[in-house]
Amino acid sequence: xxxxxxxxxxxxxxxxxxxxxxxxxxxxxxxxxxxxxxxxxxxxxxxxxxxxxxxxxxxxxxxxxxxxxxxxxxxxxxxxxxxxxxxxxxxxxxxxxxxxxxxxxxxxxxxxxxxxxxxxxxxxxxxxxxxxxxxxxxxxxxxxxxxxxxxxxxxxxxxxxxxxxxxxxxxxxxxxxxxxxxxxxxxxxxxxxxxxxxxxxxxxxxxxxxxxxxxxxxxxxxxxxxxxxxxxxxxxxxxxxxxxxxxxxxxxxxxxxxxxxxxxxxxxxxxxxxxxxxxxxxxxxxxxxxxxxxxxxxxxxxxxxxxxxxxxxxxxxxxxxxxxxxxxxxxxxxxxxxxxxxxxxxxxxxxxxxxxxxxxxxxxxxxxxxxxxxxxxxxxxxxxxxxxxxxxxxxxxxxxxxxxxxxxxxxxxxxxxxxxxxxxxxxxxxxxxx
Numbered sequence: 047x048x049x050x051x052x053x054x055x056x057x058x059x060x061x062x063x064x065x066x067x068x069x070x071x072x073x074x075x076x077x078x079x080x081x082x083x084x085x086x087x088x089x090x091x092x093x094x095x096x097x098x099x100x101x102x103x104x105x106x107x108x109x110x111x112x113x114x115x116x117x118x119x120x121x122x123x124x125x126x127x128x129x130x131x132x133x134x135x136x137x138x139x140x141x142x143x144x145x146x147x148x149x150x151x152x153x154x155x156x157x158x159x160x161x162x163x164x165x166x167x168x169x170x171x172x173x174x175x176x177x178x179x180x181x182x183x184x185x186x187x188x189x190x191x192x193x194x195x196x197x198x199x200x201x202x203x204x205x206x207x208x209x210x211x212x213x214x215x216x217x218x219x220x221x222x223x224x225x226x227x228x229x230x231x232x233x234x235x236x237x238x239x240x241x242x243x244x245x246x247x248x249x250x251x252x253x254x255x256x257x258x259x260x261x262x263x264x265x266x267x268x269x270x271x272x273x274x275x276x277x278x279x280x281x282x283x284x285x286x287x288x289x290x291x292x293x294x295x296x297x298x299x300x301x302x303x304x305x306x307x308x309x310x311x312x313x314x315x316x317x318x319x320x321x322x323x324x325x326x327x328x329x330x331x332x333x334x335x336x337x338x339x340x341x342x343x344x345x346x347x348x349x350x351x352x353x354x355x356x357x358x359x360x361x362x363x364x365x366x367x368x369x370x371x372x373x374x375x376x377x378x379x380x381x382x383x384x385x386x387x388x389x390x391x392x393x394x395x396x397x398x399x400x401x402x403x404x405x406x407x408x409x410x411x412x413x414x415x416x417x418x419x420x421x422x423x424x425x426x427x428x429x430x431x432x433x434x435x436x437x438x439x440x441x442x443x444x445x446x447x448x449x450x451x452x453x454x455x456x457x458x459x460x461x462x463x464x465x466x467x468x469x470x471x472x473x474x475x476x477x478x479x480x
Contacts, residue, residue, distance in 0.1 A: 142184065142316040146323075148434050150368060153313055156182035158232045159219045160342075161366050162197055165249035167238050169194065175201055178249055180221070180230065181342035184315040186214035190221050190228070191342055199363050199401040200254070200460050207344065254365060254461040256372040256399040261306055263441035270296065270440035280425075290437040292325050293430035299330070299423040302445040305375045310436045311339040313367040323367055324431035326354065329377050330424040332416040333409055335396055337435055340364040351398040354414040359396070359403035365461075370438075371399050378445075380409065382421035392419075402458040 147153045160182040166175050177197030180190045190210040195203035210228060212221035219230040222241070228249070229237040236249040263269055268278070271290050276282035282294040289310075311323030323339030333353065340349035341364040351359035351373075365371050373396060380392040396404035412419050428437060 139316075143314075143318070143321055145316055146312040146314045146434050147368070148312050148436070153368070154182075154315070155232070156184070156186060156188070156214070156315060157313055157368075159188070159214075159230050161251055162254065163230075163236050163249035163251050164196060164200075165235075165238070165247055167247035176249070177202060178228070178236070179342035180219070182313075182315045186219075188212055188214075188219055188221060189342065191344070192226070197254070198361050199399065202361075253369065253464050254399075255464045256365075256370075256461050257459040258306065258372045258374055258397070258400050259308065259370060260439065261372075261374075263306070264443065267441045267443050268298075270442055271437065272441075273438060285436065288438075290428070290440070292428050292433075292435050292437075295328075295331070295425040295427040297425070299425055300442065300444055301379045301423045301447050303377055304443045304445070305329075305373070305377065305426070306439065306441050307373050307375075307437060308370050308439045309337055309373070310370050310438075311337065311367045312434045314339065314433070320348070320431075321433070323435055324429075324433050325435035326429040326431075327373060327375065328416060328427035328429055329375070329394075330379065330417070331427050332412040332419060332424065333377070333392065333394065334413045334416060334429065335373060335375060335394075335404075337429075338364075339367045341366045351396055351403045353394065353396075353404060353407060353409070356410070356413045357404065357407055359398065360405070361398075361401060361403050363398040363401050363403055365399060373398060374400075379423065380419060386421060388419065397458060399461050400459040401461075 147157070150157075160180050163178040163180070164176070165178075166173050168174065169176070174194055175196050177193040177195075177200070178190060179193075179197070180188055182188055188211065190212075192208035192210065193202045194205050195201040208223060208226070210221040210223045210226065212219060212228075217231060221228040221230070225241060226246075227239045227241055229239070236251070238246045238249060240246060270278045271282075273284075273288040276284060276290070276294070278296055278298070279290070279294040280297050283291040285291060305327070307327060309325070311325075314322050317323075317339075320338070323337070325337040326334040327337065328334050336348060336350055336352040336354045338348075338350040340346070340362055343349060343362060343364075345358060345362045347358045348354060349358065349362065350364045351362075375397075376395040378393040380388050381390045383389050392409040394404060394407050394409060395402065417424060426442075
């Protein structure tokens with residue numbers, strides 16, 4: 047068949063004398079021939095012969111199959127599924143705020159620039175001793191306070207503190223305010239300059255120690271904890287290195303007493319406020335002397351050595367976290383008559399790191415979430431606020447029961463410097479009250 051058609055096309059073409067007509071008719075016949083062949087392939091083979099040929103622009107679709115039964119009803123349209131919301135990025139802020147270091151070998155680089163510095167620079171045209179406290183805030187950020195006269199408890203004159211802030215740049219920390227720039231480099235003296243670049247002086251890093259640190263109990267004292275046992279405590283837990291953990295209370299109860307205790311707050315650079323090294327001495331489970339990492343902060347209500355929700359300390363004597371600190375507390379319980387009516391208020395004196403910060407303060411009532419006041423004595427609780435605060439060298443002198451005017455006494459002494467040589471000027475101060 048193909049040969050016959052081809053011969054017919056050639057004969058028709060030979061009868062045309064005009065070349066243009068010959069080309070046109072030949073092209074037309076060839077196109078009809080291709081269409082005929084395609085139709086023949088559909089009938090015989092059941093598929094378009096030139097389906098993959100790019101010269102065929104619109105190949106004819108295969109005929110639809112004839113249904114043998116009535117088609118089923120169209121299914122109900124399925125509602126479009128909304129796209130799944132993008133998963134939010136993980137917020138690690140809360141996790142960072144709970145991050146607490148209790149081991150010096152595991153702290154970050156910022157910890158070693160945080161701390162206390164002393165020196166002398168010209169202020170108001172004359173040389174002036176100054177103290178500097180630098181606080182790490184996490185991610186290389188820092189705040190600082192500059193004290194005229196020296197550090198709190200060691201010369202600070204009580205005037206307004208100068209605030210600075212800054213961050214880590216390379217291997218140094220740069221702190222600034224409107225008039226000063228301080229350059230800290232780990233292990234070296236800090237350089238103090240004006241904002242115009244004039245050098246004013248140097249500050250030496252120091253580590254202070256309370257003069258009551260490690261104080262031994264007198265002969266009439268009750269040793270509450272010395273690292274060798276927890277017989278005096280209920281619910282006590284001890285760390286692997288022999289430190290008492292939070293959440294325990296004394297098995298015995300005490301009315302009037304003098305208590306010595308040493309505590310260490312963890313390093314929590316991302317935490318703030320009451321989430322930063324929180325615990326407390328709950329005397330008779332009624333009156334809390336707050337424990338908190340308040341180092342380098344302006345004096346604030348409810349900070350370290352506060353009578354919680356009642357009275358702030360007279361001075362912020364906090365040392366940096368992971369440094370041991372001391373409380374020496376004299377407590378006189380309130381007195382009640384036989385009918386249970388209070389006839390005189392309780393009274394408390396607190397020395398923080400050797401300095402009197404609560405002096406013969408009368409207690410109006412229980413503090414914060416303490417138990418209600420009453421004539422019955424209760425245990426001493428080391429509050430658990432879910433921060434790894436540790437305690438050691440706890441002892442108590444029991445004064446028994448007495449009238450409302452039991453004499454309270456306290457001795458205030460400036461912290462010493464544990465490093466040699468040390469330029470820290472020591473001022474011994476003794477306060478006797480009866």
